[in-house]
Amino acid sequence: MKIHVRLFASYREAFERDELELEVPGGTTCTQIQTQLAAEQPVLERWGSVVRYGVNCRFVPPETPLTDGDELVLIPPVSGG
Amino acid sequence: MNNDFRFTREPLDLQSAYDLGTDSGQGAVVIMVGTVRTSTGGRAVAFLDYEAYEPMALAVFEQIAAEIRSRWPATGRIVVHHRLGRLAIGEASVIVAVGNAHRADAFAGCQYAIDALKRDAPIWKKEHWADGNSDWVTGSLLLSAQG
Numbered sequence: 001m002k003i004h005v006r007l008f009a010s011y012r013e014a015f016e017r018d019e020l021e022l023e024v025p026g027g028t029t030c031t032q033i034q035t036q037l038a039a040e041q042p043v044l045e046r047w048g049s050v051v052r053y054g055v056n057c058r059f060v061p062p063e064t065p066l067t068d069g070d071e072l073v074l075i076p077p078v079s080g081g
Numbered sequence: 082m083n084n085d086f087r088f089t090r091e092p093l094d095l096q097s098a099y100d101l102g103t104d105s106g107q108g109a110v111v112i113m114v115g116t117v118r119t120s121t122g123g124r125a126v127a128f129l130d131y132e133a134y135e136p137m138a139l140a141v142f143e144q145i146a147a148e149i150r151s152r153w154p155a156t157g158r159i160v161v162h163h164r165l166g167r168l169a170i171g172e173a174s175v176i177v178a179v180g181n182a183h184r185a186d187a188f189a190g191c192q193y194a195i196d197a198l199k200r201d202a203p204i205w206k207k208e209h210w211a212d213g214n215s216d217w218v219t220g221s222l223l224l225s226a227q228g
Contacts, residue, residue, distance in 0.1 A: 010217055078202060079205055081175045
């Protein structure tokens, strides 16, 4: 299945782009995406325990399985305001 | 819903936020303005850079507003205007305005709004230090995780 991954802050800088299109097996979870991205860009390993996930603009638990066409955003610690 | 949420790369306008945040049915409107300070932890800041995942951040603002209306039912208008891009020292990064029939609830609602925004809205800021280095601000979450 295909998912769209939005990248911000340190994720965007690590990949030098603001989104990725990934082809992954059905049922892949949000945390598995984080693991995969951190394997490609080890600088992102540090966020593994604190990153949050949004699927289609809603917060979801880390173990949430993705479905074809989902838009996933990896949310490193925020600091708005 | 009497909400007005927006992101902008232009300087924030306090009068506009006030005009949108008040109406004659309210007894009070509390306005919080976040500004870029000159240093963090004793280290001089040159400027900040803000970015946001706007569609999700706007959805988070809606959830925060719903929670405020649930906790303080006499809430009137709720305004959140957030700046993006490069901000100089002293510039306003965010304006939150919350109206209510009563001032105590207006204060409470406004404080809840800014605290929840900083905790949950997908908005990031990068501090560019006077010495030329820069760091993403990680907020309380990571700091507490690292003790």
